[in-house]
Amino acid sequence: MSAALRLGRGGEFDRLRRIFARLGRTGQSLGDDCALIRVGRTWLAVSIDLSLEDVHFRTAWLSFADIGWRSVAAALSDLAADGAEPIGVVVSLGVPGKGRGRGKGEGDPAAEIMAGVGAAARRVGAHVLGGDLVRSDRYLVDVCVLGWTVRPVRRHGARPGDGVWVTGALGGAQLALQALAAGRRPPPGLFRRFARPVPRIAAGRRLAALGARAMIDVSDGLAADAAHLAAASGIRVEIAVEQVPRFRSVPGHVAVASGEEFELLVALPPRFTDRDARSFRVATRVPLTRIGRCVRGSGVRLTDHGRAIAAPKGFDHFPAG
Amino acid sequence: MSAALRLGRGGEFDRLRRIFARLGRTGQSLGDDCALIRVGRTWLAVSIDLSLEDVHFRTAWLSFADIGWRSVAAALSDLAADGAEPIGVVVSLGVPGKGRGRGKGEGDPAAEIMAGVGAAARRVGAHVLGGDLVRSDRYLVDVCVLGWTVRPVRRHGARPGDGVWVTGALGGAQLALQALAAGRRPPPGLFRRFARPVPRIAAGRRLAALGARAMIDVSDGLAADAAHLAAASGIRVEIAVEQVPRFRSVPGHVAVASGEEFELLVALPPRFTDRDARSFRVATRVPLTRIGRCVRGSGVRLTDHGRAIAAPKGFDHFPAG
Incomplete structure (x- = not known):
């Protein structure tokens, strides 16, 4: 059995280590996307993701x-990163008494959230298995995926020499967020990317089958x-x-x-080539791009045309070697 | 596959029906304690329980x-009601930034909550598999049990003629709550009952093995x-x-x-006798008492020495027949 605890942003790391230290032996595999439970010859993968x-x-x-879709997609993305096939989701909802924040043409917020939950789950062949509903001051959606x-x-499986690859294209989530924060509506394609991300389930399963060494x-x-x-x-990336x-x-x-791009970052063995990436794209309709490699050492080294550049903000609470 | 949705108090029933109607076929078994997933010859039982x-x-x-213990016990109680053996729990925590409400001698609230979570899980042989930690205005503990x-x-399996039984003794939770609400500290035994309820896992499994027809x-x-x-x-109870x-x-x-007594209410076939209940008590150390029976009809009929009495408050949003 292998435990998983998500790492919150902003210096939570020590805190989580302290918490898991209290739990004894279950804390061994701290930091993976999913907890794994052995069932015969297969594994049950479980993850939980709270959206407030x-x-x-x-x-x-x-x-x-x-809101429902995005909360479920974030949780399903953890399954994708483990190369798992979804079974279903259980969802806790917190909803204010009067349905505060209801927009034009929207019905009961709890029902609307669950409609989004159901749609996101169906998109990747998962079921809504159950839930809990509580009155709360603010909306909350907590999703446990199986x-x-x-x-x-x-x-933990990446080795020196492995290639580092990423699915899709990045930056859309941040771009949409900047527009929304500035009071602008992002263009439809960008907004959809932000509001309705599609977890990379099929891509993750295929990468697992192709021999992915490590994935997140x-x-x-x-x-x-x-x-x-x-x-x-x-290793160093x-x-x-x-x-x-x-x-x-x-x-x-x-x-x-x-953040919250929900693409997959994957270490693939040196034998995996750009040609394999093209086959991957044909099979999954998801681009796969080589962006770097694993070497001996620790932390992450970013370069721009060969010149080292600083890590982005919000990044300094991790050991970057 | 069978879905489960907890029924909140206070007229949430129609709301939940509306929500599950949106989810299509997954809503078929609305209202059971756990969702069930067939795995070979056995079932995986899953439930989620949000404490705010x-x-x-x-x-x-x-x-x-x-707080951690009680939140986990409430969720594990759903497993008990299905006659299931716990595997583990995943937990989402919401914790205010400054650790508001910290008492004398208490450390980091998140770590303290997780210590209680771990202790309650260990009490019934379960593991803490993973979790998520988020900063929030108020404390929240959401527990998914497997x-x-x-x-x-x-x-849904009770039939006319079945006996209706209950484990343990009731009213302690309400009594403790009344004392606390009045600013009094309940006596230690009563407080422990309220603060550290022990989910009836072993009792639930034994009742399942003894042929329980329906349980909650x-x-x-x-x-x-x-x-x-x-x-x-x-049926009518x-x-x-x-x-x-x-x-x-x-x-x-x-x-x-x-409420929140976390005892088991169970329908047992007519052949189950007081003598069987004594054997049950010897094996589990949990009392089991016959309190009524199942008959044709619907709803619940309460009597006191044969005279019908009114249902308690908070009860009128259910069809009492």
């Missing part, structure tokens, strides 16, 4: 259905998540920022800092 | 470790939970209030209304 109003979302920016995986991919979803930002992977694997695929008009330093 | 500050607990009344059961007991944990109050069981089974085992000085009408 005004911390993770604002009702002024997203419909209730979007999945199966025959060959779980963890954060991009939730804290590419540089920060690369640091998690580097620390777990005991080198990333060439100019090679990081990104949304149009997104600068490199934004692409490596943008 | 000032809704489910107050930091003035309970230590942070008590368990195995070969023969799940649901709410007493979380909304005996009368309300009997109504859930009656509605799911399509008759309860003789004077036979309900209760804490010293607890009146009958309090014993049938007291």
